[in-house]
Amino acid sequence: MKKWLWLVMTVLFALALSACTANEDAGSEESSDDNNSESSEEKVLYMNNGTEPTSMNPPIGFDSNSWNVLNNVMEGLTRLGKDDQPQPAAAEDWTVSDDGTVYTFTIREDAKWSNGDDVTAGDFEYAWKNLLDPEVASPAAFLGYFIKGGEAYNNGEGSRDDVMVEAVNDKELKVTLSSPTNYFLHLTTNPAFFPVNESVATENAEWFAEADTFVGNGPFTVASWKHDSEMIMEKNDQYWDKETVNLDKINWAMVNETNTEYQMYESGELDVSEIPAEMTEQLLDSEEVVIEDQAGTYFYRFNVNEEPFQNEKIRKAFAMAVNQQEIVDYITKKGEEAAFGFVSPGFTGPSDKDFREVNGKLVETNPEEAKKLLEEGMKEEGYDELPKITLSYNTSESHKAIAESMQEMYKDALGVEITLENAEWNVFLQDQKNLKHQLSRSSFLADYADPINFLESFTTNSTMNRTGWSNEEYDKLIEQAKAEKEEEQRFEYMYEAEKLLFAEMPIFPIHFYNQVYLHKPGVKDIVRHPVGYLDLKWADKE
Incomplete structure (x- = not known):
């Protein structure tokens, strides 16, 4: 059972690892050979982002590698506090209708x-409507469907003016939801809901692409950015709560090899570093290890439009053979919990019971049943032998392992040879988005604190679906859950x-995520929220 149980009245409460070639100069500033050469008066935290952010444009950078930076150089109306609950941020207060x-x-x-402009309600209206603009094609647009008129606009069935986000004046933002959403304040902490400086973006559509044009409103700002190599953030002297910020700089390397890190x-x-899988047993009990919970699931997607996975029995056979x-005991070895459902604990x-406890195990390892289902599925499809099967993953030591x-499990349990x-x-x-894979690895980190966030990913039109699977009954259940007022x-x-x-x-x-890191002595108050946002607002280095 996870230790973090979000204490919100009615609903309580994170990608994908990505790949990039390590650069020779990653992790070091041009003016210094090591950390010790920094001025003794400066507090500089050295971290690794793994790879280049996908995008620093809030509605586009919808992954953990982008969030690591975005959540620290920008902020929304609300921000998750150290207790993982929403607290006032760009908004100092709010009211809710009866x-x-x-x-x-x-x-x-x-x-x-960061350029000294006032953050206005109009900046939020502009950004949120861009999130839902079908021409922007944001992978996070579905999060805006809670706003009245949002889904219709994003689907091309409504107009921008129909989206019920209104800057009443420079400092008052009015948002009308399609139905009561008790976790809406959690939702507004997500980077997809960060504001965009409208005047800056209007003048330069690529404002987010370089350090010298980036404008943020968070605890830090982007000081320099050597693409695919290094990013340096500095304390933002324009930030409203700058007195809380302890660090002067954060130097991000971009190295995707855990051993190199x-x-x-x-x-x-x-x-800060992750632990290489082969060193887990040696290092896991170290005083420098920090282990925290994370709301997310490592999983695999079938492409139901590609042979042989159009067949339900064959899909189940491949699932039950794993x-x-x-995998968590002998491959990942970081104390993860094996997953037999999708919604994490x-x-x-x-009922005061955990969702995972109530819904139980929905798939379990059973090689004998898997073999039987495979034979039945092949008979249904008229296969004498299976088509060639390729398992796809993004470059990473852990994904490869x-x-x-799994390749060995399929060979042993099913007698099937697959290609990696x-x-x-x-x-x-x-x-993956274009459905070019047969079987591919994935990860889901919660965007906000509610189980519906996990499940809405597989509705027919969700950009997060990426399986080709569609079920009208499933879509209806998700729609009903979103509209239902009674929690039971x-x-x-x-x-x-x-x-x-x-x-x-x-x-x-495959497994539910946790967060396992090594921290140098003196590094403290790095907050890793269960929903996947890294927060360095309170971080310090002694």
């Missing part, structure tokens, strides 16, 4: 952009939806 559908936010007077940590080039417990329902273990292929993150992701019934819809998802098996899980 029926729970209208939120009126007051933007704080001292909310400033660990070597940099050992040599003093990094203050031994999740062996940590979401307490109205899991893929290789890897690609760099951006290529892999685009191919809302959770029943979600329980039923997850069971239906596994009854047809367009996906299967």
Whole structure:
């Protein structure tokens, strides 16, 4: 059972690892050879982002590598506090209508952009409508469907003016929701809902692409950016709460090899590192290890439009042939919990029981049943032998290790030889979105604190679906859950939806995420929220 159970009244509460070639100069500033050469008066934290952010444009950078930076150089109306609960941020206050559908936010007077401009309600209206603009094609647009008129606009059935986000004046933002959404303040902490300086963006459409044009409103600002190599953030002297910020700089390397990252940590080039899988047993009990919960699931997607996975029994056979417990015990070895459902633990329902506990195990390892289902599925399709099967993953040591273990499991349990292929993150992701993979690895980190966020990913038109799977009953259940006011019934819809998802098996899980890092002595107050946002607002280095 996870330790974090979000204590919100009715609903309580993170990609994807990506790939990039390490650069020789990653992790070091031009003016220094190591951390010790920094001025003794400066506090500089050295971290590794793994790869270049996908985008620093809030509606486009919808992944953990972008969020790591975005959540620290920008902020929304609300921000998750150290307790993982929403607290005032760009908005100092808000009111909610009696029926729970209208939120009126007051933007704080001292909310400033890094260039000195005032943060206005109009900046939020502009950004949120861009999030939903079909021409922007944001992968996070579905998050805006809670706003009245948002889904219709994004689907091309409504206009921008129909989206019920209104800057009443420079400091008052009025938002009307399609139905009461008790977790809306959690939702507004997501980077997809960050504001955009309208005047800057209007003048330069690529404002987010370089350090010297980037304008943010968060605790830090982008000081320099050597693409695919290094980014340096500095404390933002325009930030309304700058007195809380302890660090002067954060130096981000972009190295995707965990072993290289660990070597940099050992040599003093990094203050934070993941643990290489082969060193887990040796290091996991170290005093420098920090382990935290994370709301997310490592899983695999079938492409139901590609042979042989158009067949439900064959999909189930491949799912049941995988031994999740062996993978976490002998491959990943970081204390993860093997996953037998999609919604991760940590979401307490109205019964005061965890969602995962109530809905139980929806897929389990069973090689004998898997073999039987495979034979039945092949007979249904008229296969004497299976078509060639390729398992795809984005370049990473850990993804490769899991893929290789699955390759052996399929050979042992099903007598099936599969091919493995890897690609760099951006290529892999685009191919997955275009349904070019047969079987591909994925990860889901929660965008906000509610189980519906996990489950809405597999509705027919969701940009997060990426399986080709469609089920009208499933879509209806998700729609009903989003509109339902009574929590007991809302959770029943979600329980039923997850069971239906596994009854047809367009996906299967491997493990639930946790967050395991090494921190140098003196590094403290790095906040990793269960929903996947890294927060350095309170971080310090002694």
